[in-house]
Amino acid sequence: MNEPNNKVPGLAARQSAIRLLDAVCRRGETLDQAMPAATGKLGNPSDKALAHNIAANVLRWMTALDAMIDSATRNRLADDAKPRMALRIALAQVLILDTPQHAAISTALPLVHGGPRRLVHGVFSTVMRGVESGALKLPEFPEIPGETLDRWTNNWGEDVANAASQAWAKPAPLDLSFQSDDIGALEGTKLAPKHLRMLPTLPVTGLAGFDEGQFWVQDLAASIPARLFGEGKGRTIFDLCAAPGGKTMQLASAGWKVVSVDNSAKRMERFQDNLKRTNLQAEEVIADLMQWEPAEPADAVLLDAPCSATGIYRRHPDVLHCIGSRQIADRVEVQRALLDRTAPWVKPGGTLVYAVCSLEPEEGEEQIEAFLERHDQFAIAPVTAAELPEHIPPTDNGSVRTLPTTLAEQGHVDGFFIARLVRKS
Ligand SMILES: C[S@@+](CC[C@H](N)C(=O)[O-])C[C@H]1O[C@@H](n2cnc3c(N)ncnc32)[C@H](O)[C@@H]1O
Numbered sequence: 001m002n003e004p005n006n007k008v009p010g011l012a013a014r015q016s017a018i019r020l021l022d023a024v025c026r027r028g029e030t031l032d033q034a035m036p037a038a039t040g041k042l043g044n045p046s047d048k049a050l051a052h053n054i055a056a057n058v059l060r061w062m063t064a065l066d067a068m069i070d071s072a073t074r075n076r077l078a079d080d081a082k083p084r085m086a087l088r089i090a091l092a093q094v095l096i097l098d099t100p101q102h103a104a105i106s107t108a109l110p111l112v113h114g115g116p117r118r119l120v121h122g123v124f125s126t127v128m129r130g131v132e133s134g135a136l137k138l139p140e141f142p143e144i145p146g147e148t149l150d151r152w153t154n155n156w157g158e159d160v161a162n163a164a165s166q167a168w169a170k171p172a173p174l175d176l177s178f179q180s181d182d183i184g185a186l187e188g189t190k191l192a193p194k195h196l197r198m199l200p201t202l203p204v205t206g207l208a209g210f211d212e213g214q215f216w217v218q219d220l221a222a223s224i225p226a227r228l229f230g231e232g233k234g235r236t237i238f239d240l241c242a243a244p245g246g247k248t249m250q251l252a253s254a255g256w257k258v259v260s261v262d263n264s265a266k267r268m269e270r271f272q273d274n275l276k277r278t279n280l281q282a283e284e285v286i287a288d289l290m291q292w293e294p295a296e297p298a299d300a301v302l303l304d305a306p307c308s309a310t311g312i313y314r315r316h317p318d319v320l321h322c323i324g325s326r327q328i329a330d331r332v333e334v335q336r337a338l339l340d341r342t343a344p345w346v347k348p349g350g351t352l353v354y355a356v357c358s359l360e361p362e363e364g365e366e367q368i369e370a371f372l373e374r375h376d377q378f379a380i381a382p383v384t385a386a387e388l389p390e391h392i393p394p395t396d397n398g399s400v401r402t403l404p405t406t407l408a409e410q411g412h413v414d415g416f417f418i419a420r421l422v423r424k425s
Contacts, residue, residue: 014107016042016051018085021058024318026080030309031055031318057092059317060168063143065091068136072126073119083120086111090124094131095138101128141165148310148320155361156403163412164313164404171200172314173411176207177218177246179253179278184209189410191220192227192389194250197411213278218246219312220389221402221413225355228383228420229300232256237300239282240289240342243267245274247304248282258282259298261289289338297347305335307356307363311402311415332362339371343378343423351381352421357414364401364417372421381422 016039023034031052039048058065065088070076077084090108093099105124109117130136144152144164153161176186178194185208188198197220204210204217226247229237232255239248242260244267251258252275260282262268268286275282285292308323308331309316339354346352354371356363372378382398391407394400400418407413 008106008110010050010103011107011110012042013047013050014054014089014111016048017054017058017089018082018111020051020055021085021088022080024055024059024321028322029318030316030322031059032316053097054089054092056317057096058088059321060142061092061096061138062088062321063145064138065095068127068130069123071130071136072123082112083116083123086120087123087127090120091127094128141169144168144313145320147324151325152359156359160403160405163408166408167314167404167412168317170411172219174198174200174204175218175220175223175413176215177223177250178215179213179249179280182214184214186215191391191407191410192223194253195220195223195389211277213280216246216249216274216278218250219414220407221311221392221416222246222357223250224388224392224400224402224416225302225304225353225418226250226254228353228387228418229254229256229302229351235299237302238294238298238342238345239302239304240338241304241306242271242282244270245282247302249274249278249280251302252280252282253278256300259285259294261285261287261292263288290341294345297345298350299347300351300353301342301346302353302355303338303342304355305338305363307331307335307358308360309357310359311357313359314412314414328360328362331358332367335363335367336370339367340374343371343375346423348377348423348425350423352378352423353418354421355416355418357416359403359415361417364419365399368399368417368419368421377425378421378423381420383418383420 019038020031020034023029023038024031039051042048069084069087086108090104093104094101109120112120127136142165144161149161176196181194183196186196188196190196209215234257237251237256237258239251239258239260241262242248243262243264248258248260265286308328309319310323313320343352354368358364380398383394383400385393392402402413402416404412
């Protein structure tokens with residue numbers, strides 16, 4: 001990219017933000033995937049965080065920001081045109097992040113270096129006048145992008161779609177999972193054993209007990225799959241798709257002998273850091289589950305399958321812009337193959353828990369229904385209310401489904417589907 005001069009303070013972070021948005025909107029990458037290349041030149045962690053925050057807020061509020069931009073242009077700017085991206089970045093800063101107007105526009109104009117700077121300046125000024133006069137304003141909650149909104153409304157109803165918009169408006173609370181019920185000096189709301197919910201706090205590394213490895217960050221819903229195995233008492237469990245290790249740490253601290261498998265060497269580096277900090281043990285295998293196989297079956301298997309990740313939209317607003325029916329259908333095939341391959345690794349009488357952080361029934365309810373039709377030696381082992389966090393009841397057939405309406409008053413949880421199965425023979 002031909003970069004303008006970098007003397008404008010704060011410009012480098014905005015250049016990284018536009019690269020992040022380009023990667024998500026044009027190349028279908030996630031923000032996490034795009035971060036290293038897009039922010040690699042930023043030396044300062046706070047600039048990286050700013051670039052991420054700007055891009056994440058543009059993605060969350062994109063529909064409303066675009067409506068404002070369109071109200072101020074005679075000819076609609078193309079969705080992926082640089083002037084639109086620069087305007088989204090400038091407006092998100094002023095309207096959401098409370099950046100002063102002059103700082104937002106002085107860092108936005110160089111983003112269209114050699115392009116229509118006057119147009120960008122004109123549209124920005126027109127929108128700002130509209131905002132100041134009260135003619136233009138952001139809605140109370142960001143709108144879920146069209147295709148996802150239609151899907152969720154069809155599948156779950158309008159209340160759930162509205163709750164998702166509300167959940168999207170605020171930063172998610174900080175959920176911590178603890179090794180034991182001793183949560184030390186930290187204060188918050190306890191919604192389950194070994195859990196504490198706090199207001200979003202950064203950096204987490206500064207919290208008391210972090211260095212000692214007493215806890216790790218894990219959404220309350222993400223902590224449910226491992227809870228369903230109970231105490232391990234030295235029995236063996238395969239944690240399949242294990243990185244970065246949230247569920248492995250829960251299982252190891254509940255007394256399971258854990259064999260953790262994941263095919264991403266990069267994500268397994270975070271797994272290793274996590275286990276080292278918490279001083280927990282697990283056997284680590286970096287391998288593709290479609291190639292690797294265990295020497296013998298285990299008492300329990302957790303398959304935390306790769307999925308569309310639409311359930312973690314609050315922290316990853318990019319997913320709602322990248323995931324459509326084609327991507328969901330692709331993930332369904334992968335999950336089906338992983339389930340069929342790994343189910344025989346459960347001993348007769350043993351337990352299989354299947355989990356996805358997805359709000360798509362095809363990856364959850366329908367995936368397990370189809371699995372049970374193919375594998376009649378498995379049956380649902382119903383989850384009871386006593387095994388679950390407060391305010392998260394099991395479904396009628398004994399599975400777990402968390403939605404944007406779940407725990408809405410307490411700050412919501414990620415969208416998960418979880419089923420516990422027993423191998424009968
Ligand atoms: C939902 S994440 C797992 C999160 C993890 N269980 C935790 O609690 O921290 C899914 C994981 O599946 C892994 N994965 C995807 N396909 C795989 C395969 N064929 N073999 C092994 N791991 C795979 C990905 O690398 C990713 O780390």
